[in-house]
Amino acid sequence: MSIEVRNLYKAFGKTVVCDHLDLDIPSGELVALLGPSGSGKTSLLRIIAGLERPDAGTVHFHGEDATEADVRDRKVGFVFQHYALFNHMTIFENVAFGLRVRPKATRPSDEQIRKKVTELLELVQLDWIADRYPHQLSGGQRQRIALARALAVEPKVLLLDEPFGALDAKVRKELRRWLRRLHDEVHLTSVFVTHDQDEAMEVADRIVVMNHGRIEQQGTPDEVYDHPATPFVLQFLGDVNLFHGRFGHAPGGTAAGAEVSYVRPHELDIVGQPEEGALPVTLSQTLTVGPNTRIEFKRQDDGCYVDVEMPRAEFATLREQLQLAPGSVAYLKPRRVTRFEAEAA
Numbered sequence: 001m002s003i004e005v006r007n008l009y010k011a012f013g014k015t016v017v018c019d020h021l022d023l024d025i026p027s028g029e030l031v032a033l034l035g036p037s038g039s040g041k042t043s044l045l046r047i048i049a050g051l052e053r054p055d056a057g058t059v060h061f062h063g064e065d066a067t068e069a070d071v072r073d074r075k076v077g078f079v080f081q082h083y084a085l086f087n088h089m090t091i092f093e094n095v096a097f098g099l100r101v102r103p104k105a106t107r108p109s110d111e112q113i114r115k116k117v118t119e120l121l122e123l124v125q126l127d128w129i130a131d132r133y134p135h136q137l138s139g140g141q142r143q144r145i146a147l148a149r150a151l152a153v154e155p156k157v158l159l160l161d162e163p164f165g166a167l168d169a170k171v172r173k174e175l176r177r178w179l180r181r182l183h184d185e186v187h188l189t190s191v192f193v194t195h196d197q198d199e200a201m202e203v204a205d206r207i208v209v210m211n212h213g214r215i216e217q218q219g220t221p222d223e224v225y226d227h228p229a230t231p232f233v234l235q236f237l238g239d240v241n242l243f244h245g246r247f248g249h250a251p252g253g254t255a256a257g258a259e260v261s262y263v264r265p266h267e268l269d270i271v272g273q274p275e276e277g278a279l280p281v282t283l284s285q286t287l288t289v290g291p292n293t294r295i296e297f298k299r300q301d302d303g304c305y306v307d308v309e310m311p312r313a314e315f316a317t318l319r320e321q322l323q324l325a326p327g328s329v330a331y332l333k334p335r336r337v338t339r340f341e342a343e344a345a
């Protein structure tokens, strides 16, 4: 089921959380609402869910106006950050719950419920813990059960609010991949809220970047990363070095002064000799984390720091070749520069 949001407006007192938003979510897509804390992601999700009323604007589900529809009639499934499983019920009964509380006329038989719950537990690969209780499960397992429970009532839309937010980094990573695979099997229109750009990039078909209640940009992960529409999107999606004016030129020139140049740390080459367009710098320190080394340089013109990142083996070779150590002089050449007008930055 597709979702169409039109001219949506919502404010809490003076805080505008949805500032005349338009958004189209095609049927079957997995969309991430990505933005910093307070940008309005959760409010938008709650309005789509029917848990919150907009002040103005509409939400359509597959062309039908659902703005005034009750949350129960919207056929949405929810998964929240804090898994709200019933502790006194087995995992099986937790997943079966939504089916068992249906009115008699639409309630499936015990046999149908058994079949459905078993299928869902297999889908989330936890059929072997059906008889356990929530406290006997890990956080990651509980979130998978929360997802199975949301899917049990066959929602037309799945809404997830920071579903992995309470889990540690390793489990989070596993569950991202797992959610992606699950979505490829089920193809349910899904919207998930996250403030983690890696999570959005890895999981979503499309990313909607939000800031101050507005949509800054939407597109595939590659589109928003490679062609950021605004300095905010560029900076939110990963580390970046900022240079006033044209890269490699001192700020203050007429045309150059009106621009800001951005270069990501992994898009800078280190060379040993001065070259046209290369920035003279002094090595300050290096830091190796996992497979990459981050090298911090100080610009010779204005003393600002510039970060470069590269695979650790590559840096080890380069360090040998150029005899790099703290205090060494080197030159930085960008492989790619993104420029915005200074006012936009």
Ligand SMILES: Nc1ncnc2c1ncn2[C@@H]1O[C@H](COP(=O)(O)OP(=O)(O)OP(=O)(O)O)[C@@H](O)[C@H]1O
Binding pocket: 012, 015, 017, 035, 036, 037, 038, 039, 040, 041, 042, 043, 044, 195
């Ligand atoms: N019920 C409410 N009453 C008053 N203010 C609210 C309410 N809900 C949200 N807000 C405010 O609206 C702003 C946007 O909140 P929202 O939860 O939508 O942002 P978010 O992008 O999801 O942020 P986070 O990642 O921190 O949850 C925040 O400043 C928040 O304090």
